[in-house]
Amino acid sequence: MGEIEREEMSSTRWEKEEEEEEEEAQMDIWKYIFGFVELAVIKCAIELGIAEAIEKHGSPMTLSEISSSLGCDTSHLKRIMRFLVQRKIFKGDGCSRGYSQSALSRRLMRNGEHSMASFLLLESSPVMLAPWHSLSARVMANGNPSFAKAHGEDVWRYAAANLDHSNLINEAMACDAKLVMPIIIQSCSEAFHGLKSLVDVGGGNGTAMRILAKACPSIRPINFDLPHVIALCDGDGDGVQHVSGDMFLSVPKADAAFLMWVLHDWSDEECIQILKKCREAISNSKENGRVIIVEAVIEGEGEGEGGKHDGLKDVGLMLDMVMMAHTNFGKERTLKEWEYVIKMAGFSSYTVKPIHAVQSVIMAFY
Numbered sequence: 001m002g003e004i005e006r007e008e009m010s011s012t013r014w015e016k017e018e019e020e021e022e023e024e025a026q027m028d029i030w031k032y033i034f035g036f037v038e039l040a041v042i043k044c045a046i047e048l049g050i051a052e053a054i055e056k057h058g059s060p061m062t063l064s065e066i067s068s069s070l071g072c073d074t075s076h077l078k079r080i081m082r083f084l085v086q087r088k089i090f091k092g093d094g095c096s097r098g099y100s101q102s103a104l105s106r107r108l109m110r111n112g113e114h115s116m117a118s119f120l121l122l123e124s125s126p127v128m129l130a131p132w133h134s135l136s137a138r139v140m141a142n143g144n145p146s147f148a149k150a151h152g153e154d155v156w157r158y159a160a161a162n163l164d165h166s167n168l169i170n171e172a173m174a175c176d177a178k179l180v181m182p183i184i185i186q187s188c189s190e191a192f193h194g195l196k197s198l199v200d201v202g203g204g205n206g207t208a209m210r211i212l213a214k215a216c217p218s219i220r221p222i223n224f225d226l227p228h229v230i231a232l233c234d235g236d237g238d239g240v241q242h243v244s245g246d247m248f249l250s251v252p253k254a255d256a257a258f259l260m261w262v263l264h265d266w267s268d269e270e271c272i273q274i275l276k277k278c279r280e281a282i283s284n285s286k287e288n289g290r291v292i293i294v295e296a297v298i299e300g301e302g303e304g305e306g307g308k309h310d311g312l313k314d315v316g317l318m319l320d321m322v323m324m325a326h327t328n329f330g331k332e333r334t335l336k337e338w339e340y341v342i343k344m345a346g347f348s349s350y351t352v353k354p355i356h357a358v359q360s361v362i363m364a365f366y
Contacts (some may be wrong), residue, residue, distance in 0.1 A: 003052060041083055042108065043124045048072065050081075050090075051108045052102060060098030068179045109139060114179060116173035123322075127151070127158070127165055130324045145328045156327055160228050173261065174207035180260070180357045181211040184294065188353050188361045192256075194288040195219050199254040201247050201278060202262035206233055206240045213239040222252050247274050251281035258292035261359070264319070267329035268341050275345030275364070282366060289366035293342075297352060297360045298332045315358045338362060 004146050045051065046271045063081065067074040081099060084090050089108070091100045103114075110117045122128060131146035138146045147283045159166035174285040184191065192198070192212075199222040200209045209221035222241045223233065230244035243252050248270075251257060257278035275291060282289035285344050296316040318330050323330035333341075335352065342350050354360045 012346070017313065019127045030089060038087065039120075039124050041080060044080060045084060045089070045105075046108050046110070046121060050084075051105045052110070054090075054099060054101050055112075055234070059102040062095065063215075066099065076148060096326060100355060116175050116179075118168065119175045122172040125165070125168060127162075128326065135321075135325055137356070146325045150329075155326055156226075160226065163228065166254075167226060169271055170204040170232075173204045177204075177208040177211065177260065180294065182207050182215075183355050183357055184361055185212070185215045187355050191290075191292050191361060191363055192216055192219060192227070195255045197210045197222065197254040198256050198258055198292075199224050199243075199252045199281060200258045200260070201251055202259060204229060206238065206242060208258070208260060209240045210238050212275040220254075222254055224252055237251045247277060250278070253281050255282060255285040255288050257281055257291045258294075259291065260357070263293060263341070264295055264323055264332055265327050265330040268337070268344075270329070271341040272344045275341065275347070279346055279366065285366075291347070291364045293338075293358045293364065295338075295362065296332045296358050297335055297338060297354075297362070299334065312358050319358070 034054055048070055050066065050070070054068055057065070057069070058099060061069070063074060066072070066081075067077050070077075079088060084105075085093070089104050091102050092098055106112050107114050107116045110114050127173070130150035134146040134149045137143050137149065145154065147158070151158050153161075159169055163313065195216075196218070197211070197220040198212065200206070201224050203209055203223040203225055206223035209223045212219060213221050217239075220241070221239070222243055223230070224243045224245060224247070226246065227244040230242050232243040245252070247262075249354075259274075259278070266274065278291045279289075282291070296319055298316040298320065299313065320332035323332060339350070340354075342362070342364045346366070347366065350362060350364045352360055352362050
């Protein structure tokens with residue numbers, strides 16, 4: 001084959017790739033233009049209680065049955081269901097077969113076993129949506145935090161002054177804890193070996209420690225959070241000791257400390273300060289002393305997370321954008337970035353174990 005023929009083939013291949021890219025772009029641009037629609041319609045489904053109605057019915061429901069049960073306008077509901085079926089959130093149709101649940105729709109039930117409804121209601125709330133409108137200003141040099149620009153104070157001060165929003169945050173974190181804690185206990189049981197006590201730092205309403213108490217009754221669980229959060233906990237009747245305080249000042253003494261989706265809210269310097277307080281808290285248990293960190297580990301340049309499904313990796317990158325919009329200096333971290341804060345906090349070694357979740361389990365040893 002001559003040089004001219006090779007150049008013609010290369011040119012044809014390049015033109016074909018360019019055409020395919022252009023066709024893909026024509027489709028993809030609409031996903032970004034109307035990206036908010038899915039969030040809004042799913043929020044609508046949660047607020048209406050569509051999944052609960054079908055679950056309670058115990059069998060597929062026709063459109064008229066759902067409409068009657070929920071008191072909805074039939075014509076509007078039909079359009080909502082058509083949209084959700086297209087996205088495989090519900091199955092079937094509104095005629096003879098009726099609509100039925102899917103694994104995804106069951107996650108929209110407020111009290112379902114695998115519910116993520118509260119998490120979606122948090123992220124779709126006006127309070128959490130407002131900072132996104134200031135993201136570009138945040139990225140600019142000397143840009144102010146987006147949440148503070150939208151609401152006049154950071155997310156934690158806002159939550160302390162607005163208990164309804166604080167509860168929404170804690171309910172969202174509880175959703176994740178219900179899914180992730182059983183996975184950690186089953187696939188990373190070594191994290192809890194030898195422990196007589198464990199303090200959950202920033203544990204919200206105590207969901208994670210209640211799950212641990214049932215699975216590992218030999219461990220005394222302590223749920224530690226800010227006073228306005230602990231004030232709404234049920235007390236010690238659930239087998240969990242609830243303690244209020246400030247993790248930047250001190251952490252209750254225990255054999256080990258547990259932090260799930262806490263450190264990504266803070267800067268490196270703040271993470272180091274928190275981890276140092278955790279290290280002080282476990283100083284009497286040097287043999288078993290460890291800090292269990294449950295966080296995403298995103299891929300950095302030249303490094304791989306290992307063991308994570310591509311979809312879960314992408315969730316980590318989305319979470320990084322959430323941290324930029326909703327916190328002052330929080331971020332998702334690469335393995336090298338986690339190593340930095342762990343070593344700077346004075347821990348001698350650490351291990352990382354991927355699990356079937358967005359997060360991995362990082363254990364830092366005294």
